Amino acid sequence: MMGPVRSSCIILLLCLSQYASAQERQTFENASWQQRDSMITTLYQSGALQVVGVMIEDAYNAERSIDTLSEAFAVFSLWQGVKNLTEQNLVDAERFLTESIETFARLPEKKSGRYLDALLNMADLQSQLQNGVELLHYRDRALEELESDLEGQEVLYHETLLESLDDAIAYGEYEKAQEYGRKALRFAQETFSNQSDEYFQSLVAVGKIYLSQGEERRASNLILQAYELAKRYLPADHINRVFYGNNAVNILKRLGRYTAAEETYQEILQFFEENTSQKNERIYPAVLDEIGAFYEELGDLTKAYEYYEKANVLFALRLERTDPLYIKSQLNVGNILRKQAKYTEAEVYYQDALEHSLNLYGEKNWSEATLRDNLGTIYYELGQYEQSLSERLKVKEIAEFVWGPNHQEFAYALLSLGKTYEKLERIDEATENLETAFTKFTQLFGRNNYRVYESAKELASFYEEIDPGSALEKYEVAAEFIIYYMQDILPLFSESDRKEFINDFNKLISRFSAFTLQNQTQLPKASQSLHNLLLAYKSVSQIPDLASISAYFANPSPDLRKTYGQWQIIRQKIVSAQSKTIAEQKQDESELTALIEDIKRVRQDILPVFKSNSFSSATQVEFGTIKSKMDANAGIIDFYQVLHYNKMDDSYQDNGSYLAFITPGRSSDTRLVKIQLNRNILQTEQITNQSDYYEQIWKPIEEDVINSDKIIICPDGFLNKVSFYALPTKGDELLIEEHEIVIYQDLASYNSASPGTDPNNVLMFGSADFYDNVTDSSEMPSLILKINPDAIATETVRNAHPISQPSASNTEINTLSSYLAKKKKLVEIRNGKAANKINLYHLLENDRWPVIQLSVPLFFVPSSDSTGLQNKISSFQSGLALAGSQSTWKTGILEDEVKDDGLITAEEIYNLNLAETQLVVLPLVTINSTTPGSAIFNINKAFLDSGVDKLIYTLWPIAETDRTDFLELFYKYLLKSNSVDEAFQKAQTKFRKKKDPRIWGGIILSN
Template sequence: MRSPNKILTVLTLFTILTISDFVLIQNPKSKIQNFQVFAQIPDARKMEADLLFRQGNQQFQISQVEEALQFWQQALAIYREIKNRQGEAASLGNLGIAYDSLGDYTKAIVYYQQCLIITQEIEDRFNEGRVLGNLGATYSSLGDYAKAIEYQRQSLAIKREIKDRQGEGQALGNLGTVSRLLADYAKAIEYYQQSLAIFREIKDRQGERQSLDNLGATYNSLGDYAKAIEYGQQSLTISQEIKDRLGEGASLSNLGVAYYSLGDYAKAIEYHQQSLAIVREIKDRLGEGTSLGNLGVAYYSLGDYAKAIEYHQQSLAIKQEIKDLQGEGKTLGDLGNVYQILGDYVKAIDYYQQCLAITRKVKARKHEGQCLGNLGSSYLFLNNYAKAIEYQQQRLAIAQEISDTNGEGTARNNLGLALFISGNLIQAEKILRTGIEIWEFQRARLGNNDNYKVSIFDEQARTYILLQTILIAQNNPKAALEIAERGRARVLVELLSRRNPIISESANSLITPPNIGLLQQIAKQQNATLVEYSIAYDVFKIKSQLYIWVIKPTGEISFRKTDFKPLWQHRNTSLAELVTNSREYIGIRNRSELATIVPEPTAEVQQRRLAQQRQKLQQLHQLLIKPIANLLPTNPQARVIFIPQSELFLVPFPALVDTSGQYLIEKHTILTAPSIQALDLTRQQRQRLRNLKRGTGIEKQTSNPELLIVGNPLMPKVWNSQTGRKEQLSYLKGAEKEAQAIAQFFNAPVLLGEQATERAIKQRISNARIIHLATHGLLDYGIPEDTGVRDFPGAVALAPGDGEDGLLTSAEIIDMNLKAELVVLSACDTGRGRIRSEGVIGLSRSLISAGVPSVIVSLWAVDDAATTDLMQEFYKQWQQNPDKAQALRQAMLITMQKHPDPRLWAAFTLIGEAE
């Protein structure tokens, strides 16, 4: 088997919520130092006021906010009596902070504004800059981001003017947070990195910790959880080094939230429990309430709703006790979520209404919008469409008012759903089309960072799918096809467009959305029948359906749809389960099982397995092929290009069996592609290569340095998650034999064993015309244990040395400029990767991104002997016929005769161009 006998662990990546939007507000005690009394008046009243002021500080430090307010109010009265303007300003500033921490933002702003007037009158630029920053933070909590940015910029200007480096770092951090809340993540990271640099320069460890936390929060928002954890661990280390117990508790809690988003709920609970122990030890009631709430959320996701309610109730009691209005509102919303999933919509609505009342009281516009959206969802479950629409419209209005991009996109999706279910299809379509424009605007703001675009597209894809459903319901399948393409491999299409000098739009971050005319033109240029699938999952009352479009080379477009359930009435089998079961019955073992020696099955067991295998493959054929069988070409040489979605990328199309017992590869020449528009770009890549090199096809030559053939390198060591250490990959005798045979066929050099180093391959790969790599493929490469940060998944095993680790990764390939017209990855699972809404993120995508128009990869762990036969036959056929797809088909048919089990001949697929 060409896969490592010790397997790496996949780290899926998903999105994260931070404990607080502003570190300064999450830990308001840090603000108290902003307003101190500097005047030294030897006066008994002054001394009394100073004492009251300090007592207020002490009470606030232990979260006794009400007591602190009383002391500061008394101090304020005395400072005003003795006309001590600095003391008056300091008291007003701290009163603002207290009300800020209580969530009473309106009152906080009143005090901040009074403080600001005094600091300007007495020309106290230092504290003027501080209070401007606090005003900006408070307006951000209110969702008034325009005012937040205005005040933060004023604060930054003053701090730079007076050379207050610490204050400058804080202002940059707060500007970063506003940018993050506006979903402008690239700008947020820029601000946070500047802030981090300043704090490191002035050796402000507390500020450094806060900057690291903020960076972690931003990477969480982008779905880069490995980086979020990396920054969280750095923050935790600093907290422990400087013995900042409050910061340590916050860092542990943030790490818990990160692991929660990764789906590792056990580890999330472990971190939240550690955080809870610390905040209880230091009597941080605010932190205690937050940790209890986070534990409630974790148990909610584990399905332990009783425990979730218990923790949320404890959290609620603390937040009510310390009068943390904003925290109280959040917890009420969390309780509403639990009761909603329990189906108790009446109780959920009650909690959401309480949440709404609080967010309106404190004028927290963003959170108010979220409460309204949750209310709309609950009423939709109750079939009260009028109220559902009303609440979603209110949420949309708030999101637009405060420029909340994420909120607007989500509101439009949910409003479109409510309108659709209520029967208002035209208005639903209009709302969702604008929603897609919002999502695309958000992705454009990420610039050329394709990794982050892929992450956020997972949350956006549902809008594209819902709009397709609405268009189908309006009997407009061609418009639905345009939307299906618009939401298919968009990040890849944008990347290819930027890199292709032929395309005039290459400078743009987003290219023109595809239309029917373009899709028909691509089918004609490819001289192929295009088959695009789209999966519409259950959405309330909508059945799970599979949409299928067929575009013939003539431009004729046909549409079919089919339900999932009718095929399997005996149980509610999902499409994902059917695909997985089919692969299992083919005999594809899990990667954790590959090192296990499996006894040879008896003839009876083998016969039973083959019968079950055929049954599953026939079920897939019935679902995927039968509805369109009469639309496919009758000539076996005519190309059929499948454009799958989600789990359909794992379907072995060549091995699907019809009712007569014929495999699909016996009737059709098969290719796959990530999208139709991507095909247009791979065709242009092929044309560019033709302009650089001579013709197409291959000729047997006496010497062919343009061929890069690699087999069975001296294997590197890779991380083994089972043993917790790195271990060397196994020797591949069959891969060596395969590479030698192909090299002999072309009379070309071959790199084997110690010669096949990563450095040697990198030196040759850019100029190679044909690349054949027969080695281990590492589907799971890219976990933080191996690399320290998240990478694109997938790597090819090569010999280490000369400063290289022997793993040619997807992340390294995507940055290359390759001139190869064909790359064959004759290894295990090279066609797989992380299946995202964008498509399959892995080696095949990286190669296409790097400029390769045709890639042959595998969908499972392949057999050495059968693969050697298949690959030799492929090159033999390709030499006779320049059509790679036809050559691969013939190689499969011939290999099938010697190795009839589909597991041995059906693993490979050609992605991209046939010629």
């Protein structure tokens, strides 16, 4: 930050003599202020800080006695500030730097480079003080000073822009960050060229802005572009190739593209093999450490250990044992060994790290607490509970000493202690520590906080055998948090960031389910609590991923950009507030409840779905309310897919386990039944395997609802692929022949009185030209998305899951539209190339369409994530294929002139204006044995959340003539009654008399 060094014989003499003799001191005093400044600079940069301090003091006092309005005084005020900043005397540093800056500002003559030094040092000081407003203020002043005379300072100017950008991100000033980013990109391109290191740095920096706001796709475009350009244009031995590679890996991991991330790491390693001199730097073992962390994240502990160990050996050769990097490396190897259950070996590394940490930091510090906690965990896993207790008692003592008894770290120490006391069967002490930890977390952060959830989980498990009632209370606390977090917090995270939480929530639900099944007789309230949890959980399991959606807006309006910017600012405040205590939130004016209400208001102006009553009210419903609306003779069967929990070895399996909550009537109690599906069902199609479908799905619950005239069924997971109408019963009849069957996608939206549907305006899409993309950019809708297929799935995966094109002529659309037109109904038809996404957006924006028929096929690709529920795919991985979709599917990256990708993902359905639509008909949504039930659920739920009342869709291929006949009959009855339910039931009844269940059984009406 200080200016260039100027050498002289006097400087060398002073360096050697350490400013000791009176003669040399006289020489310094007799030198000009510029010479004294140069001497101090040389000694400061050589590390002679003690001598420099005396010289600075002398020079400052001398100039102060002469003239406090001079450049010399300003320079030595700056040196006083630098000296105090180096010594961490921040109060004095701020006083001297302020004095220097104010003096420079008052000088009439041209300011020297030292004024810039003063501004940059003040910015660094404000950074340490965590004063974001002042930090950016001084960064801006430094940039203005540089802009006044850029000659020879181009690199410094660019570096300052990037540092300012990082600071703006850190303090949530995204508009400022974007301003710095635009300047940096433009300046780098104009001054250094778009093939320069500076330009690549700017691309990464702007990518970080998008990344911090959850816009992973937009960030990835820039960061991956920077890496490719660096490989092409930087010299083969340029170390910044590693920097760009690391950034590329980080974004690829966030996108779930682990294979590409692994390949990038191999390219980085190849760089070091080809440039062996670079291996001598600290960066090489640091890269090995990062690769170890990558494989640890993937669960490949063998490879993780290999790279961690290589890094550890190199750190041991190059670093002092007290170097923090070496200590961290020891910790990494120990952690992997612990995860591999090699506890004795892990203990050696932890003990070594502890010894050197104590030498570096002394006793009773955070590092010692971390290492002792790890040792306590090892002894706990080894069953050496007394030794574990000894370490964890020390952790508690350190936590109380370092942070005090009202800090989260102290509460965590109590939580670990409680678990250890439980193993020692010291129940009273276990209870005291676990309950105290829970209470402290609740007092510090409020009930809706992840720390409270974690402690509630531990207490629920602890109480299961000794006090089931208390266990239920804690399960209810955990359940309350899950719904709150899924509804209000997780939607602010990108989909990749949600996975870890959702996996954990699924495991808690699995444990709660096992507990309830075991205790439902003596604790009937447990079944009710679990049902309410699952009811709300399904409602919030698919929530619009606004951060990801925004990255694909093809033509956002200025108002949309502005509103989304407001959403981003509030989002960042909420994310930051999550880690703060209630007191800190009040102090910072960042109370979560108020911020959440603010962001809900803002998001209503972004996507239509956020204004939908269906979306906003679903999670507020409990089963008791639904039950009160039931018809007296109606029963409900509510299915939920859950992980199977094995308490003996604390393991979880996705093995086709389902819970069925069965309520035979309005005045009846609800019974909980577990259903187990095997491969005979999961890998076969219903129509060819009716007997197994009956045995595994219907037989276990048949007797409960045998007297119910109407049965309301809410499927989940694989069961979304089942036609309950066509399921056989024990009397060899079909279910629809013995009961009225009503299907609900999400029981939270249940309403016994369905609104009427007036089909005066009908919109129909069909016979799409799948191979012709739209290139006309006129009147592009503001909310339309354009997604490169590579962002949905790799080419290999897309080729394995092509978009099917059911044989469809114009016959279906022409027949149905002609019939409706004869009845004097307005029918708008789009087919061929016109059956495109742009037209769909415009038609929905400009008119009211109570009925929409989209005769277009389903597409889906399997999830690349191996940690979630089997075949659980995201709402970006399934959707409807419109005009141009086949061309898109076969192309990795779309050309700029392509304006319409032809793919309406389930996620994009949230962008459509469907508030006035009562019915959507999807006659070509067909599936097979490999299609996951979540593909259907994602699409249906998106339509229903967006305000649609009912959906008609097909489960398997049905001949066009049969499909047309059924729908023509349905529309005939709909025109007579304005009731979708009645019209569907009459059409189905008539078809059942003369058609095979293979035809009518695959046509489903869902609410």
